[in-house]
Structure formats: C-alpha cells, structure tokens
Amino acid sequence: xxxxxxxxxxxxxxxPAAAMPPPAxxxxxRYVTEARFYxxxxxxxxxxxxxxRECAVGDLERGYCGVRENRGGTYYTLVHSRVCAAHVDPIExxxxxxxxxxxxxxxxxxxxxxxxxxxxxxxxxxxxxxxxVRAEYAPPQRIAELAKQYMCPTIAYTYSEPVVFSEFLxxxxxxxxxxxxxxxxVSNGYMQTESLKKAYGRMDAVKxxxxxxxxxxxxxVVCGELKPxxxxxxxxxxxxxxxxxVYLVVxxxxxxxxxxxGLARWVKTNLGxxxxxxFTQFHPEYLLKNLPITPVPTLERAKAIADAEGLHxxxxxxxxxxxxxxxxxxxxxxxxxxxxxxxxxxxxxxGGKCPGCQQPIPGIWQT
Amino acid sequence: MTKPSDTSRRDFxxxxxxxxxxxxxxxxxxxxxxxxxxxxxxxxRDGNVFxxxxxxxxxxxxxxxxxxxxxxxxxxxxxAAWKKVIRPGERVSLKVNVLGGKGLRxxxxxxxxxxxxxxxxxVRARDxxxxxxxxxxxERTGFRVSDDPNKVRILGTDRxxxxxxxxxxxxxxSRLSKILxxxxxVMINVPVLKDHEGAGVTVALKNMYGVIHxxxxxxxxxCNPYIADLNMLPEVRGKMRLTICDATTAGYExxxxxxxxxxxxxxxxxxxxxxxxxxxxxxxxxxRKRAEKGLKSLEAEKRAPIHIVTAADAQHRLGTNDPNRxxxxxxxxx
Numbered sequence: 001x002x003x004x005x006x007x008x009x010x011x012x013x014x015x016p017a018a019a020m021p022p023p024a025x026x027x028x029x030r031y032v033t034e035a036r037f038y039x040x041x042x043x044x045x046x047x048x049x050x051x052x053r054e055c056a057v058g059d060l061e062r063g064y065c066g067v068r069e070n071r072g073g074t075y076y077t078l079v080h081s082r083v084c085a086a087h088v089d090p091i092e093x094x095x096x097x098x099x100x101x102x103x104x105x106x107x108x109x110x111x112x113x114x115x116x117x118x119x120x121x122x123x124x125x126x127x128x129x130x131x132x133v134r135a136e137y138a139p140p141q142r143i144a145e146l147a148k149q150y151m152c153p154t155i156a157y158t159y160s161e162p163v164v165f166s167e168f169l170x171x172x173x174x175x176x177x178x179x180x181x182x183x184x185x186v187s188n189g190y191m192q193t194e195s196l197k198k199a200y201g202r203m204d205a206v207k208x209x210x211x212x213x214x215x216x217x218x219x220x221v222v223c224g225e226l227k228p229x230x231x232x233x234x235x236x237x238x239x240x241x242x243x244x245x246v247y248l249v250v251x252x253x254x255x256x257x258x259x260x261x262g263l264a265r266w267v268k269t270n271l272g273x274x275x276x277x278x279f280t281q282f283h284p285e286y287l288l289k290n291l292p293i294t295p296v297p298t299l300e301r302a303k304a305i306a307d308a309e310g311l312h313x314x315x316x317x318x319x320x321x322x323x324x325x326x327x328x329x330x331x332x333x334x335x336x337x338x339x340x341x342x343x344x345x346x347x348x349x350x351g352g353k354c355p356g357c358q359q360p361i362p363g364i365w366q367t
Numbered sequence: 368m369t370k371p372s373d374t375s376r377r378d379f380x381x382x383x384x385x386x387x388x389x390x391x392x393x394x395x396x397x398x399x400x401x402x403x404x405x406x407x408x409x410x411x412r413d414g415n416v417f418x419x420x421x422x423x424x425x426x427x428x429x430x431x432x433x434x435x436x437x438x439x440x441x442x443x444x445x446x447a448a449w450k451k452v453i454r455p456g457e458r459v460s461l462k463v464n465v466l467g468g469k470g471l472r473x474x475x476x477x478x479x480x481x482x483x484x485x486x487x488x489x490v491r492a493r494d495x496x497x498x499x500x501x502x503x504x505x506e507r508t509g510f511r512v513s514d515d516p517n518k519v520r521i522l523g524t525d526r527x528x529x530x531x532x533x534x535x536x537x538x539x540x541s542r543l544s545k546i547l548x549x550x551x552x553v554m555i556n557v558p559v560l561k562d563h564e565g566a567g568v569t570v571a572l573k574n575m576y577g578v579i580h581x582x583x584x585x586x587x588x589x590c591n592p593y594i595a596d597l598n599m600l601p602e603v604r605g606k607m608r609l610t611i612c613d614a615t616t617a618g619y620e621x622x623x624x625x626x627x628x629x630x631x632x633x634x635x636x637x638x639x640x641x642x643x644x645x646x647x648x649x650x651x652x653x654x655r656k657r658a659e660k661g662l663k664s665l666e667a668e669k670r671a672p673i674h675i676v677t678a679a680d681a682q683h684r685l686g687t688n689d690p691n692r693x694x695x696x697x698x699x700x701x
Contacts, residue, residue, distance in 0.1 A: 043621045045564060055586070058564035059624035060466055066583035116584050127581055131501075131525065223584075287533065287540050 012086045013136045013146065030137050031082040031130065035068055035075040036167050037195045044073035050195050051114045051163055052228040065164040066129040067112035078130045079110035080168045083138040085125055085159050088150050090342040094158060094186050095278055095317055096244055097327060098363025099205045101337050102344035105184065106147035109159035110168065111135070114190055115224040117211065118287040119250060126160040127286075140168070140175035147181045153367050154204070158186035166199040173202035189232035190224050196232055197239065205242040205364060208233055212247075212254040213263040221253060221288075230266070237271050242364050244276040246317065249294045249302060251282065260302045264309035273312045274362040279303055280317035296322070329354035329361065336361060405694045406641035406687050408648045411435035413701035416615055416634050423476035423615060427701050432480045432611070434700040435638045449488035452609050453553060458494040459485055460551035460606075464559045464574050465499045465508040470625030472508045473557045473613045477636065481555065481611060482519050497521040498546045500577050522546075529580045537596035537682075541579035547602055554606040556642065560614035560633065560649050562622035566590040567665040567672030569623050570649040571610040571642035572598050572685070594674035595683045598642065604685070610645050612637040619656040631656065643678045643686025644693045650675060 037050040044059040048068060055063035057070040067079045086108045091100055093107075111133050113126035120126055125133050138146075147155050155176050157169045162185050173183040182204040189208040191199075200206055210229060211222050218226040236243045247263065249255050260279075267275055279302040281294045299316045303324055306314040316324035320341035327337035327349075334356040338346040348355055352365050413431045418424040433445035440448040453459060461481060463473035482495055493516055499505055502523035506512045513521045527550065529542035547554065558574035565586050566573050572594050576582035585593035598604060614637055620629035633652070639645035650672050654664055665671045679688040687693060 043626065044624070053587075056564070058622065059626075060468070061564075061586075061623065062583045064583055064586065066581065127584070129580070129583070132529070132580055287535070 010083070010086055010134065010136045012088065012150070013083060013138050013142075028078070028131070031080050031135075032076050032078055033080045033167060035077045036170075036198075037192070038075040040073060044070070046070050046073065046075045048075065049192055050166060051191050052225060053114065054192075062129070063114075065112045065114045065161075067110065067164050077165065077167050079112060079165045080171070081137055081139040082110050082130055082135045082168075083108050083143075084111050084130075084133045084135040085109040085122075086136075086138070086146075088152060089156065089158075090344070091154060091156070091184075092339060092342040092344055094156055094184065094207050095246065095280075095315075095342075096184060096205055096207055097276055097278070097315060097337065097339070098244065098313070098361070098365075099184065099242060100153060100364060100367055101327075101339075101347045103154065103367065104150070104152045105154040105156035106143070106150055106152040106181075107156040107158050108138070108143065109157070109162075110165040111160060112164040113161035113188075114163050115161070115188055115222050117222050119221070119248065119282060120286045121283070122159050123286045140172040143172050144176040144179040144181055147176060148179060152181070154182045154184055156184050156186060162187050163191050163195075163199075166195060170199050170202055177202075188222075188224070189229040189236075191228070191232055193231065193235055196235055200236065200241065201239060203241060205244070206236055207244045207246060208236070210245050210247050210263070213259045213266065214254065217254050221250070230270070234270055237275070242362075243271070244278065246278045246280055247302070248280050248282055249299055250288065251291050251294055251298070253291070255294070255298050255302070257301065257305060260305040261309060264306040264311055267306075268310050273310050275311075276313040276315060277306055277311055278315040278317045279306070281319055283318070300324070327361070329357060329359050331359040332357040405692050406644035407439060407639060407694050407696060408641070408644050409435045409438045409638040409696045409698060410635060410648070410652075411438065411638070411698040411700055412633075412635045413699070414634050415701055417632060423474050425476060425479070428474075428476050428615075429480045429483065431636060431700045432477065432484065434698045435611075435636055436484070438696050438698045439638045439640075445484060446487050449484050452555070453485065453488055453490055455489055456494075457490070457552040458550065459490055459496075459553045459555060460546060461495070461497045461555050461557050462547075462574060462577065463497060463499050463505075463510075463557045464569075464577065465504045465510070466577070466623055467559060467561065467618070467625045469508045470627065471559055471561055471616060471618050471622075471630060473559055474615055475509045475511075477611070477613050477615065478510070478557060481557065492519045493517050495519045496546060496550050498544075499523055500544075501525050524578075534600045534602060536599040538593050539579075539585070539596040539600065541581050541597070541600075543580075543600070543602055544578045547578050547606065551606065553608050554603075556607050556610040558610065558612050559617070560612055560635075560637070560652065561618035562620050562629070562653060563590075563670075563672075564622060565670065566594065566674055567670045568646065568650045568653055570612055570646045571639075572646050572674060572678055575603055575607075578603065589670055589673055591674045592677045595677040595680075595685065598678060598685050599683055607642065608640070610637075610639055610642050612645060612649060614649070614652070617653070617656075619653050619660065620662060641686035641693075643675060643688050645686075646672070646675050646678070647688045647690070647693065648695055 312330040325339040436448035465472040524544040527545040563569035614635040678685040
C-alpha cells in the first residue's frame, strides 16, 4: 500500500480529531448498508463475491476483511461513509505520475483490508475492524463537497484497501462525478472480475500494488494470490482505465533479478510498454521490522532491467530527489515532468505530447 | 446467594474413562484414579438445571458447578476446589462467549455461580472481571454491565482497548485485549459448546478469538493453525488456568450463531484444566448429537476440527487429543 503513514486526519472532515468522541454505538447504524457482492446460502450463511477469497460467512460472523458482517443471512458492509482517514495529498503521493501531475487529491479511507501484508505501512487502520478506529460519518455527497471546497479535482480512495469499501467508493464516485470531481483508486487489485468492473469501472485512474511476481510471496507475505491481481490488471487495461503499477521492493523477499525481469516481460506482453511501473523503497514496518530499507542500487537495478525489457516509463519511488522520479520522453529522452518527492516542479507536456519531438505521452494530463 | 455448605448433597458421582458411554466413543473400563499423565475432563449434568420458566435455576446451577469442581479436583468441598485454582490476591477474569446471542451464550447464571464461588474462595469482587469483545453484546445477552470498581466488573474489550504491540506466534500476529494483559493474573475460560461453520466446533480453544483485535484474519483453512498458534501466545497460555464450558444449551449445527432448530438443552457443563482434552471431548458430544439427528459427521462435511489435532502436536503441546490419555469423569448432579 502506498501513501505511507496515513494518520487519522479527520479534522479535514469538519471537526478537530482531538475533540471528536468515538461514535456512540447507536450511531453505527449510519454506516451499515447491505453489501452488493454476495450470494445467500442455506442456514443463513452467505458467500462473499467481492474478492477472490469468496469468504463463506456464517450468521454473526465477518469476512476476512473484518468490515462485512452476516446478520441473519444478509451480508452488510459496516463502513459505508465511515471515514477513518482523510487528507489532501499530492496526486504524486498515490503515486500516479501520468495523471494530472501537480494536482491535489482528496484522499480517504475506511478501516479494513482483504489481505494482510507483513510490511503494511497503514496497518493501524487496514488491519483493524471498524469499531476499533476513530471514524467520522462522511457520506458521498459530503465527500464530493469537501473535494471541491479544498480545490481537489480528484478524490482518491487509498491508505487501507478500497476493495473492502467498494459500495462507499461507488456511491462517492457517482456523487463526485455529478459534482465534476474525478475519482482514482489505490488498490491491491485482489478483486473478482465482476465487482472490479462495477466498482473500478467508475474510476478515472487506477493504481495497483503488484506486490510481487511470485505466488509464494503472495501466499507467505501478503496472504493473498498473484493470479487474480494479474487478471485484474488485464481487465482494467481492457476497460481502458489509466493504470499504473507499484512494486514495493522488499530486501531478500522479492528483489531477485529474475523476478524483476519476469514482471517487466509480463507487463509489456499483457499490458503494453506504456503502463508506468514504480519500483519503490521499502521501510521496515508492522511485521517486517527486521529487514533493512531497500538499498537504492537495488531499485536502480530493477529499473535498469525493466528499461531493458522495453517498458517506457519506469520510476523509482520513496527516494526523494532521485532522477528516476522524473518523466522522460521515451523517444528523445527530454525531461517532461520534474519531480522531487511528492512535488511536481515542472510539467512540460503539451497536449499530451513531448514538446521536443511530439511523441505522444500516454496518461491523463488535462483537468 | 447460596453458600457451599447450603448445597444439597443428594448428588452422586460416577467416573468413566473417556470414550465411554458418556461420549459415545468406544468405551473401556472405569476406575476412580487416572494416571497422573492423563487429562481429566469433568462432564457434569443435571436434567433439571432449567427451571419451569425456562431459565437456569440458580441453586441447581450452583450445585452443578460445585459437583463438577469437586470431581475435577477430587475434593468434597467446592471452596477447597476453587482454592486449587486461585491463589490469594490474584485477579481473575472470566472470558465468556456471547457471540451467539441470547440463545447460545455463556449463561449469566452460570457465570454468577462462578463469581460466587470465587468470592467464597477469597477472591475480592473487585478482582473479578467478566468479559468478552463488546460491552453492548454482553448487555444484549443478559449480563448486567458494571464498571463499579468495588464490584465484579462486567465489561467488553471496547472499554479497555487492545495493546499497541502485536503478540506473535507462527501464523498469528495480533493485538491482545488489555483486559487479558493488564486486568487479570488468571483467566478462566467460559466458552459455549457449539458447532462452527469453519472450525467444526468452537469451544475452549477457539474462544480465544475473542481476546484479539483481528479474529477475521484467522478463519481460512478451517481456522488451522491459527487457533492453536493463538493459544500458544504466552499471555493466553500462561493465564488460562481452567475451562468451564457451558453446555446447558448447546448447538450441533449452524454455528456459531444461535439456530433454534439446531440447539438442544444438554443440561451440562464441562470442566478441565486441559483445553485440548476438553475440546476433543466436546467434539465427540457434538458428533454424537449430529449422528442422532441424522446429520453427516463434521469430517464428512470437510470441517473436522483439525485445530484440536494441531493444538496437541509436538509444536504446540497445549494438551492431549488422545482418548487413551483423557479421563472423562461424568457427574450426575441434582
């Protein structure tokens, strides 16, 4: 998950966090709406159809995500409009580098996640149940209004895992589009095809955390599966969604050259060379505090391999000031977007093209 | 409040080896003293423990508990038995289970009886806390919530929160309830005898899902090895001193929620210091009931409680699941 360190900055929703009491129990009903992706089974059991886990959930139990509960045979999301983190972030923080560079995104999250990455930087919210974190009631219309108020052209669903709050995401995206505000999602892509089409079909851009190119890593470190994520990437491209990929390089666990090469070849073959890939630096967090920060030469090696395999836009992330944060024209090598950390200092792309050689630069550049 | 000496002595006690008729497995001979290496599981019954109003009768519940504790510790005085469990000055928590709602939860009457006997054994009321995940859930299921520091407290983890740091063992990385880590020296586990759609059965070992912040992460693969790993956490293993399983009303299918059509009045409690032996014995009871009702075995349904095997394996050694090393002592009270 990108967007490190999502503190619960709920003051942006209209009330200082320090002054905000935990919601009273009777207020929980505001957040509870019937889930949209599930099947009813016998004996009040249900099968969730949101993500590939397909949790079979008995009455009064929750799915793996911890934010969906079976109540008498009906499955409910407990996090609709239940915002536990909200910030105004640069779009570069997501990171989305080929999407409205230099603009801000009204960024929000609810509790919960459908995987359990041992390196999660936002585990306080992603690995908690809704009632365990402070939250504020912020329905879709209110989010759209706030985005406009803060002059954000985009709402970003991020920090935890938006898959698990798909209903809220869908309703907010609809409200935002009516208000002229776009939506992007930062997700692990671990989602069933039908739910992905319905939920992320409403997005203007998508960033997927492709956490590794190995099923073993997905099983042991992520508690998920690789193949459904690859399928989701293919589906998103087929849907015409602007998609970028982040690969967090974790020392000793997913930093093998053959894995970088396999990833790059797969992206080029299945998604095309124009999909940006960001190799980002790992910092010790959560259950992987025993590993060091990713050495910059490792990231540079990953980039060199992906460049050599023919990908056009390969970035290095979480290393402020590194030249590989910038966007270069793949044809004439002119620098087109200069970035330092999360700030886009110069955007030279004109009409979606390189001003030097007129090479089209894929992405969404016009607000 | 009934004192130990007020309790009727009309009871009698029978001792069986595990697997005998009481549990429906292949039985063998009976004898009064099991070898020291064996784990004792007491199955105490009173067919009239429920009163005419359908609620547990206080006096009979207390008597049922007393007879079970006497059998557990082979003493003729329940207070003396409780003094084998608790040392002076220790703070005691009772981890109940109220997930199933009012129809299938640790019965407040049984919990009251335990609290009464703890106090009779010298534990101060203020050193007793009855708890589960959520205070509202406790209240909805008939517990009288109390945060009076001079009385028995009845509260959920929501009032205390979870530790910031994760406790880890094997597949488990969880934040523990501060009630477990900070409010007690001893935990008495008070689960319910019931079916579980994933784990097969949920009794003593799985009741510990209620002490962590992320039980939802531990349901894949029939909850295995999560349940066993969770019970290996030092804070759990080190504090759980006794399990008193409420089987007055039990569930043999459709769990863990209450399904009236799959619940039955078993009029019993199970007591053991070995949570694995207790879970094994409880599983046999559920299988026997399922067979009686014409249902497939849990194994045939691909949800045999494999966590019981894992809990007993060489990596865990939380107790025994070997029927030859379990003595089930059946007590008929009342």
